[in-house]
Amino acid sequence: MSDEDRRDSLADQAAAWVPPWERPRPPAAEPDTADAASDITVPSPATDDLAAQPPVQEPVSAALPADLDRAEPDRAEPDRAESDRAESDRSEPEPDGPVVGESSEAAGVPRRQAAGRRRVTAAPEPAPELSxxxxxxxxxxxxxxxxxxxxxxxxxxxxxxxxxxxxxxxxxxxxxxxxxxxxxxxxxxxxxxxxxxxxxxxxxxxxxxxDGQSVRLTQAALETLAVVAYKQPVTRSRISAIRGVNCDGVIRTLVTRGLVEECGTETDSGAFLYRTTTLFLEKLGLNTVDELPPLAPFLPDDVEELADATR
CATH class of the missing domain: 1.10.10.10 (Winged helix-like DNA-binding domain superfamily/Winged helix DNA-binding domain)
Known part of the structure; x- marks a missing residue:
């Protein structure tokens, strides 16, 4: 075929060519051939027997403008965003609990969660006022x-x-x-x-x-207890200095009977300090140690002379 005949054939084919969007829609294809029949092709001039064979089809995407595929998503995305926004504006917030007249089990929500409230126990009623x-x-x-x-x-x-x-x-x-x-x-x-x-x-x-049984404190215990009561808090060395004898055993006895207790240590020497207990006040019928009687009436008249003699 000469060049002139080929040009005439191509011109006839171009004149008879129908755009894909103006062609009639092909019938629905079978499920197994749906992918092959979904593509729409256009004739492609290439060989000498082009007029005898059916024209080669090209996909529609190849015939469409190159920028059309890019332009469609750009226009679709704002429309989809606007529709989603409008849908969210029209939608109402869901209630925390089930709809009125509908049980929590029917709504698919556990009874405790459907209530959405904490159980509040009633405050105890005040006791009645006694006459x-x-x-x-x-x-x-x-x-x-x-x-x-x-x-x-x-x-x-x-x-x-x-x-x-x-x-x-x-x-x-x-x-x-x-x-x-x-x-x-x-x-x-x-x-x-x-x-x-x-x-x-x-x-x-x-x-x-x-009833004939007498359990009393010894004279040494009474004297030691009196020193602790009037000089508390006081150390054992101070008690021994006042009484003139060692009083470690007597202090242990008073602590055992619950009349005297430890109440810390002295800052300078670190020795233990002792004081009377509430049992001591209870036994004497006192409210505080301030109610103890004064010592002045029980002191001898020559107390100053005795003090000078001991120096």
């Missing part, structure tokens, strides 16, 4: 069974009553016992309240309690 007669009787009943002085705060907590109300009632009880002339009395001791027998009946009580 004066009931409060007086309750205090007397407790004071009869205690084995050591009990404070007003503890009594108020046990009875669930205001502490400022318990104190005046205890004062009234103590005044009533004294006015009635009972053989016992209610008084403060060691920071609390306790019932005690009256001093005028001490001989009868002693006779009943001891």
């Amino acid at each position: 004066d007669t009931e409060l007086r009787g309750a205090l007397e009943a407790i004071l009869l069974v205690v084995d050591e002085p009990v404070s007003e705060l503890v009594l108020a907590q046990v009875l669930e009553q205001p502490a400022e109300r318990v104190g005046p009632v205890l004062d009234e009880i103590a005044a009533g016992y004294t006015a009635a002339g009972h053989g016992f009395e209610l008084r403060r001791a060691a920071g609390g309240w306790r019932l005690y027998t009256r001093p005028e009946y001490a001989t009868y009580v002693e006779r009943f309690v001891l």
